[in-house]
Amino acid sequence: MKLNIDQLTDFNSNKKDLVNNENDFLRTEFSKKNVSVDAIIQKLADFQVAIPSWALGAGGTRFGRFSYGGEPASLEQKLEDIGLIHALTKTAGAVSLHIPWDIPEDVNAIKDIALDNGIIFDAMNSNTFQDQTDATESYKFGSLNSMNEASRQYAIEHNKEVIKIGEQLGSKSLTVWLADGANFPGQINFQKALLNTEDSLKDIYSAMPDDWKLFIEYKPYEPNFYSTTIQDWGTSFMLANACGERAYTLVDLGHHLPNTNIEQIVATLMLKGKLGGFHFNDSKYGDDDLTVGSIKPYNLFLIFNELVYGMEHNKNNPYPAWMIDASHNIKDPLEDLIQSLEAIMIAYAQALLVDRNALEVAQLENDTVMCQEILQDAYRTDVRSLIKAARIQSNAVVDPLLAYRTFKIRKQLITERGTKVMATGL
Numbered sequence: 351m352k353l354n355i356d357q358l359t360d361f362n363s364n365k366k367d368l369v370n371n372e373n374d375f376l377r378t379e380f381s382k383k384n385v386s387v388d389a390i391i392q393k394l395a396d397f398q399v400a401i402p403s404w405a406l407g408a409g410g411t412r413f414g415r416f417s418y419g420g421e422p423a424s425l426e427q428k429l430e431d432i433g434l435i436h437a438l439t440k441t442a443g444a445v446s447l448h449i450p451w452d453i454p455e456d457v458n459a460i461k462d463i464a465l466d467n468g469i470i471f472d473a474m475n476s477n478t479f480q481d482q483t484d485a486t487e488s489y490k491f492g493s494l495n496s497m498n499e500a501s502r503q504y505a506i507e508h509n510k511e512v513i514k515i516g517e518q519l520g521s522k523s524l525t526v527w528l529a530d531g532a533n534f535p536g537q538i539n540f541q542k543a544l545l546n547t548e549d550s551l552k553d554i555y556s557a558m559p560d561d562w563k564l565f566i567e568y569k570p571y572e573p574n575f576y577s578t579t580i581q582d583w584g585t586s587f588m589l590a591n592a593c594g595e596r597a598y599t600l601v602d603l604g605h606h607l608p609n610t611n612i613e614q615i616v617a618t619l620m621l622k623g624k625l626g627g628f629h630f631n632d633s634k635y636g637d638d639d640l641t642v643g644s645i646k647p648y649n650l651f652l653i654f655n656e657l658v659y660g661m662e663h664n665k666n667n668p669y670p671a672w673m674i675d676a677s678h679n680i681k682d683p684l685e686d687l688i689q690s691l692e693a694i695m696i697a698y699a700q701a702l703l704v705d706r707n708a709l710e711v712a713q714l715e716n717d718t719v720m721c722q723e724i725l726q727d728a729y730r731t732d733v734r735s736l737i738k739a740a741r742i743q744s745n746a747v748v749d750p751l752l753a754y755r756t757f758k759i760r761k762q763l764i765t766e767r768g769t770k771v772m773a774t775g776l
């Protein structure tokens with residue numbers, strides 16, 4: 351199904367004045383602090399986040415999956431679903447594919463659907479964390495870190511294959527996340543595992559076209575519960591440096607031990623020009639992949655505060671590749687993604703509102719109280735009217751969730767597709 355522009359425009363009519371009035375108040379308040387609300391609205395309108403192909407069906411846990419109905423059964427349908435979210439929000443103009451879950455059968459047809467929906471192909475994801483039915487080598491005891499030369503080579507070749515598919519689609523980056531590690535002490539030799547990983551990544555890096563980037567994702571545990579070879583940002587950073595200039599660290603918000611200061615990791619990586627990719631989600635305990643902003647919104651704001659600072663000051667850092675890496679087993683996946691996009695935009699808008707000149711003065715004067723006040727002044731501002739204004743500017747709808755429900759999109763998808771469970775994915 352596809353939404354037409356008239357439907358969307360009708361939905362916005364009579365909301366424009368209200369949004370404008372709300373923003374007039376913010377305009378006056380923040381101009382006193384030399385913060386331009388209109389420049390912020392433009393930045394919000396430009397912001398695009400990739401949707402991963404695996405987030406469009408109801409997620410599962412190892413205890414089961416509950417289908418939502420109307421879920422996409424093919425890559426074509428997944429792109430159509432992203433197209434719907436993008437039409438409503440104008441913030442989801444990219445897809446991140448997982449190979450082999452989403453190998454395009456007809457590359458040109460897939461490119462046409464993406465183009466038609468205003469979607470570009472962001473980072474490609476390789477999958478060496480599970481054996482496929484036709485696999486001739488196993489990843490049971492590791493992939494790029496494996497002591498088994500044949501498994502290692504098989505995983506390297508898979509990544510090179512992913513690059514080739516990505517090239518055909520117009521992607522410009524590869525994300526490597528490895529489940530490689532050990533479940534028990536003594537199971538692997540840490541040093542050899544790390545060296546193998548480094549050699550394998552260098553091999554993959556050398557197979558990338560010159561205008562491609564490599565993103566190396568880290569994660570402290572799961573599925574291995576004793577050790578993970580790329581367990582933290584330091585290991586990822588070291589490997590990225592070993593690979594070369596176009597290799598970067600990827601931060602996934604769920605890939606930290608509780609209470610880790612993620613905003614400081616962001617600042618450090620951006621200072622060194624090595625923050626390449628970013629996966630949004632939220633968590634209470636581990637890699638919970640919950641809706642962005644559902645648990646720790648202040649933390650998300652503090653992280654965005656560093657991202658905004660880095661984007662303004664660290665010109666050596668590339669513009670990060672943003673992706674939502676969240677999926678849940680009880681929510682409508684499209685509503686979940688709309689909520690995540692909303693939370694991302696809110697945190698971004700609040701971070702853009704920070705009075706950076708005043709903050710610098712307060713920091714120089716060691717006025718700790720004022721430093722906190724300045725950050726919280728931005729965090730406590732209701733920025734939803736700025737996001738609505740950005741949406742009006744880019745022909746999205748002011749309230750995407752309400753529109754999704756009003757247009758009865760899920761019901762229409764169920765009528766079109768039935769109650770099928772998604773073909774591939776988590």
Ligand code: PSV
Nearest residue numbers: 475527567569602629637675
């Ligand atoms: C692993 O937990 C991860 O965060 C990686 O980004 C994967 O690509 C994704 O989730 C899906 O398994």
Ligand code: MN
Nearest residue numbers: 567602629675
């Ligand atoms: Mn991730």
Ligand code: MN
Nearest residue numbers: 602604637675
């Ligand atoms: Mn994860």
